[in-house]
Amino acid sequence: MPHHHDPLFAIAGQNILVAGGAGGLGWPIAQELAQRGANVAIADLNEAKAASCAEALRRLGAQALATGLNVTSRASCAAACQHVVAAWGRLDGLVNASGIYRVGAALDLADQDWQNSIDINLTGSFQLARAAGALMVPQKSGSIITITSVSSHVANQNYAAYAASKAGAAHLTRVLALEWAAAGVRVNAIGPAVTPTPLAAPIIDNPTTRDAAFAKIPMQRFGTPDDLLASVVFLLADGAKFLTGQIIYVDGGRTIS
Numbered sequence: 710m711p712h713h714h715d716p717l718f719a720i721a722g723q724n725i726l727v728a729g730g731a732g733g734l735g736w737p738i739a740q741e742l743a744q745r746g747a748n749v750a751i752a753d754l755n756e757a758k759a760a761s762c763a764e765a766l767r768r769l770g771a772q773a774l775a776t777g778l779n780v781t782s783r784a785s786c787a788a789a790c791q792h793v794v795a796a797w798g799r800l801d802g803l804v805n806a807s808g809i810y811r812v813g814a815a816l817d818l819a820d821q822d823w824q825n826s827i828d829i830n831l832t833g834s835f836q837l838a839r840a841a842g843a844l845m846v847p848q849k850s851g852s853i854i855t856i857t858s859v860s861s862h863v864a865n866q867n868y869a870a871y872a873a874s875k876a877g878a879a880h881l882t883r884v885l886a887l888e889w890a891a892a893g894v895r896v897n898a899i900g901p902a903v904t905p906t907p908l909a910a911p912i913i914d915n916p917t918t919r920d921a922a923f924a925k926i927p928m929q930r931f932g933t934p935d936d937l938l939a940s941v942v943f944l945l946a947d948g949a950k951f952l953t954g955q956i957i958y959v960d961g962g963r964t965i966s
């Protein structure tokens with residue numbers, strides 16, 4: 710595969726776990742990392758899809774593996790990270806693009822929707838980052854990226870569960886960045902705006918929510934997965950070596966409107 714040699718953005722040879730790597734955002738991210746010469750582990754709750762994604766990367770000539778992952782399980786997070794170490798010797802990067810989206814008016818929100826949002830988006834971000842950090846801190850290097858959301862920052866009606874989980878994941882990013890800074894492990898987050906993927910189908914497919922979401926984006930379009938790629942690559946690469954604890958909103962201006 711063609712490798713890019715700009716040292717500021719170089720990630721060739723890095724071993725990177727992409728959680729939710731079979732998903733609407735995770736898969737394009739995984740493909741970009743592989744195209745740039747990284748070794749990519751596709752980790753997902755959907756093991757069959759993870760396996761076919763990894764197989765597709767290998768067909769393109771990349772080093773890739775698939776591993777099952779349930780981010781709500783501490784043991785599963787540890788096993789996925791260990792899988793990378795067993796295959797390639799160390800873990801250099803984590804991109805957590807797993808997550809769920811549940812909405813409902815606060816007075817009516819199902820308890821299970823609240824709990825699953827917190828379990829997967831917040832506790833899952835913690836357990837997975839901690840599993841990666843346990844390997845990266847002793848090796849004194851690593852970059853962790855969590856895909857949070859504009860909902861880490863803005864309030865939308867009906868978003869109690871999602872926004873609370875994403876705001877928690879964003880602030881968690883800052884605490885972990887602080888704890889691991891001296892060890893050279895950087896922890897950042899990327900907050901996308903609405904991007905057509907299976908997760909966002911409930912927003913996009915309903916004209917009312919679609920128009921309302923669209924109207925809030927100053928650049929007057931929804932996001933696309935490739936809008937995130939430069940930020941992901943940069944945060945993993947040496948060019949970002951002094952950048953930690955930040956939430957980068959790649960959102961067409963959503964969080965300033």
Ligand SMILES: NC(=O)c1ccc[n+]([C@@H]2O[C@H](COP(=O)([O-])OP(=O)(O)OC[C@H]3O[C@@H](n4cnc5c(N)ncnc54)[C@H](O)[C@@H]3O)[C@@H](O)[C@H]2O)c1
Pocket residue numbers: 728729730731732733734735752753754755778779780781806807808809810829833856857858859900901902903904905906907908909
């Ligand atoms: N699409 C958007 O509009 C948008 C906007 C902002 C933020 N985000 C965030 O980006 C991330 C990815 O979203 P997406 O649009 O790609 O969604 P998606 O539904 O297309 O993909 C999510 C992936 O996460 C996996 N997953 C779900 N639960 C899991 C678990 N417990 N353990 C491991 N993997 C699990 C799913 O199998 C799926 O492959 C999510 O955190 C989402 O909140 C998405």
